[in-house]
Amino acid sequence: MYVLPPLTLGLGAVIRLAVGPGLAAGTAAIVAVLVALPVIISALTLRPRWHPKLRALPAGAAEEHLRRAAARMPPETVRAIVAARARACLRLRVDQLPVFCTSPDDPPKLRISGTFVPHGPLIIIGDAMTAPQAAFLLAHEVGHTTRCQRRIHLLWSLAMTVGWILLGLLLAPAVLPAAGLLLAVLLVAVAWGREIGADVAAARQAGEGAADWYALALETARRAPWYQRVLLASPIHPPLRLRGLYTRRITGRAPGQAA
């Protein structure tokens, strides 16, 4: 992920040097029509497109998985999962939304985290949290299912994947470093905006769990092996400490502080 942007930017620049600005602009136009156009149409229509792997799942498989995972979780956590899934289904206008709970063998970080995969669509949630922690995390993930968040995500992914090669193909080498830096700053700013937006909405809805979850996440990050800490330091997410700080302003509780 860290090597892809400079690599594709460089590839675009090399093609431009080899074939000249005219042909490079033509290549950029082809890339834009083939790759960008379908994504822009998806961002406008927001029709959920099921991932082939999810489509291939036997009917009821996701439901069976959730039923089995529910057996090892507190009933309140299961209720929070079911309620969050219902809210997300309404927003996505789908009849069902698979929820996958991590298994007890997963590393600790996975077991306290959550993610919404818009192209699934599906929600993956850790199984090692208290009910308030899970309620906050689920509220955060459901926050990513608003129409605005999904549109931003689609366009962000587009810029993240083909934006770099387009810069390389279209811009003169002299302005390329500045343009690359600007795109990187923009992508990080938009990603942080998405996360902060989902955090704020979730903390307002499930404030009790926000402070608890950040306390747990900070503690888990502190104890995590180095390779997990490198993953956690991804610039695409605001630092955990910062997220704990602004959610504290909403909930009035510092991470780890009793209610």
Ligand SMILES: [Zn+2]
């Ligand atoms: Zn998020």
